[in-house]
Amino acid sequence: MHDLHDHHRLQALIRPSVRDLPLYDPGADPQTLTAPNVAKLSNCENPLGISPAAARVITACTGAGLERYPDPTGKALRRLLGQHLDVDPARIILGNGSENILELLCLAFLDPGERVVTQQPCFGLHEIFPRMMGAHVDKVLPNHDFGFNLQAWQTALALHTKMLLLSTPSNPVGTALSGSELRDLVAAAEQDTLLVIDEAYYEFAVDQADALAILGAQSRPWIVLRTFSKAYGLAGLRVGYGIASHPDLIDALHRVRTPYNVNQLAQDAALAAWLDHEHLARSQAFVQAQRQRMSTALNDAGFRVAPSQANFLFIDTGCNGLLVVNELLKDGFIVKAWREPGYANFIRVSLGQEAQNDRFLGSLLRAVETLSPPPVFSSPQRSS
Ligand SMILES: *Cc1c(COP(=O)(O)O)cnc(C)c1O
Numbered sequence: 001m002h003d004l005h006d007h008h009r010l011q012a013l014i015r016p017s018v019r020d021l022p023l024y025d026p027g028a029d030p031q032t033l034t035a036p037n038v039a040k041l042s043n044c045e046n047p048l049g050i051s052p053a054a055a056r057v058i059t060a061c062t063g064a065g066l067e068r069y070p071d072p073t074g075k076a077l078r079r080l081l082g083q084h085l086d087v088d089p090a091r092i093i094l095g096n097g098s099e100n101i102l103e104l105l106c107l108a109f110l111d112p113g114e115r116v117v118t119q120q121p122c123f124g125l126h127e128i129f130p131r132m133m134g135a136h137v138d139k140v141l142p143n144h145d146f147g148f149n150l151q152a153w154q155t156a157l158a159l160h161t162k163m164l165l166l167s168t169p170s171n172p173v174g175t176a177l178s179g180s181e182l183r184d185l186v187a188a189a190e191q192d193t194l195l196v197i198d199e200a201y202y203e204f205a206v207d208q209a210d211a212l213a214i215l216g217a218q219s220r221p222w223i224v225l226r227t228f229s230k231a232y233g234l235a236g237l238r239v240g241y242g243i244a245s246h247p248d249l250i251d252a253l254h255r256v257r258t259p260y261n262v263n264q265l266a267q268d269a270a271l272a273a274w275l276d277h278e279h280l281a282r283s284q285a286f287v288q289a290q291r292q293r294m295s296t297a298l299n300d301a302g303f304r305v306a307p308s309q310a311n312f313l314f315i316d317t318g319c320n321g322l323l324v325v326n327e328l329l330k331d332g333f334i335v336k337a338w339r340e341p342g343y344a345n346f347i348r349v350s351l352g353q354e355a356q357n358d359r360f361l362g363s364l365l366r367a368v369e370t371l372s373p374p375p376v377f378s379s380p381q382r383s384s
Contacts, residue, residue: 016310017134024124028334035332041350042334044312045235053276054269070264077271090247096261098227098240103129110135114162121340123171124245146173146306154188164189167198169205174308176208194221203231204287205309208242209287221245229282232273237266242277287311290351311350312350321347327367
C-alpha cells in the first residue's frame with residue numbers, strides 16, 4: 001500500500017536535483033486521438049519517412065546474429081563517418097540517439113553547482129540533463145528578430161562556465177548561427193569551457209556555420225552532435241553521433257555509458273541510411289521547399305514566424321499556445337506549445353507532407369479565429 005508516509009519516505013530518498021527536474025514532454029500520443037487523418041507535427045521527424053535503404057536492412061533481417069551483443073563501439077559506422085567527415089574514428093562516438101550523448105556529456109563533465117549556459121527558448125534536454133547533475137543552467141535570449149544576441153552571450157560567458165550547450169539550427173526557434181557568429185561565440189568563451197554544439201538539424205540548413213571546420217581550428221575541448229533521427233528518418237531506431245576535439249574527450253564518455261548503448265540493427269540501418277544519398281537529398285530539397293512555402297503563407301496570413309533553417313517552424317500565434325494546441329488537436333494536428341516565459345504564444349510545428357501542411361494552415365487560422373480575442377495568461381509554465 002502506498003500511503004502518504006511511504007510517499008514522503010520515497011521522496012526523501014530521491015536526489016534533490018532529480019526530484020525537482022521537469023519531466024520531458026514528448027507531446028501527445030497519436031494513437032490516443034480520434035480525429036481522422038492525425039498528423040503528428042510535434043517531433044521534427046522526416047516528412048518523407050525512413051531512408052528506403054535503411055528500411056531494406058530491417059526487412060531483410062532474419063534475426064540471425066541478434067542473439068549476440070552488438071558491436072560495443074560501432075566500429076563500422078564510425079569508420080564510415082570518419083572517412084566521409086575526414087575525422088579520426090577515435091574522435092567519434094555513437095549514442096542511443098544524440099540525446100544519449102548529451103546525457104553522457106553531463107555525466108562525465110558536470111559536478112553539482114557548476115554552470116552551463118544555453119539558449120532560451122531551449123531544447124528541453126539541454127536544461128534537464130545538466131540539472132540532473134545539480135548544475136546550474138543560465139539561458140540567453142535571442143534578439144527580437146530571433147537572431148543571435150552576441151552581447152548577451154558575452155555577458156553570460158564572462159562568468160565562469162563549465163559547458164556551453166547550444167543547438168544550431170536551434171530547437172525550437174530554427175535559426176542557425178553564421179560562421180562569424182560562431183567564431184565570436186567561441187572567442188567569448190573561456191579556454192576551459194567545453195563547447196557542445198548540437199547540430200540535430202544540420203542537414204536541413206542552407207546557410208549555417210561550418211562548425212566542424214571552425215572548432216577544428218581551435219585547440220580547446222569541443223564536441224559537435226548530429227543524429228540519424230531527423231534528416232535520415234531513423235528517429236525510432238535511436239542513433240546519433242558526436243565528433244569531438246580529441247579522442248580523450250570521447251574516452252571520458254565511454255567511461256560513463258552503458259557498454260552496448262546502440263543496438264546492432266540500428267547500427268546496420270544507420271550505415272545504410274548514411275550511404276543513401278538520394279533519400280537525404282530528396283528530404284533536404286523537400287523540407288527546404290516546404291519551409292519556404294509555409295513561412296511565406298504564414299507571414300501572408302499575419303503570423304510572425306522565426307526564419308528557420310530546420311524542418312519545423314516556430315510561430316507566434318498571438319493567442320495562448322496551449323489553447324491553440326488544443327484547438328489544433330481537434331483537427332488531428334499534434335504540435336508543441338512553447339511554454340517558456342516570453343514565448344507563451346508560440347507553437348513549434350514540424351513540416352509535414354505537402355497536403356498536411358496545407359490543411360494545417362487552414363486549421364491554424366480556424367483555431368486563432370475561435371480563440372480571439374486572446375485570453376491573457378499570467379503564470380509562465382515550464383518548458384519541455
Ligand atoms: C531531436 C533533437 C535531438 C535528439 O536527437 P536524437 O538523436 O533522436 O536523440 C537532439 N538535439 C536537438 C536540439 C533535437 O531537436
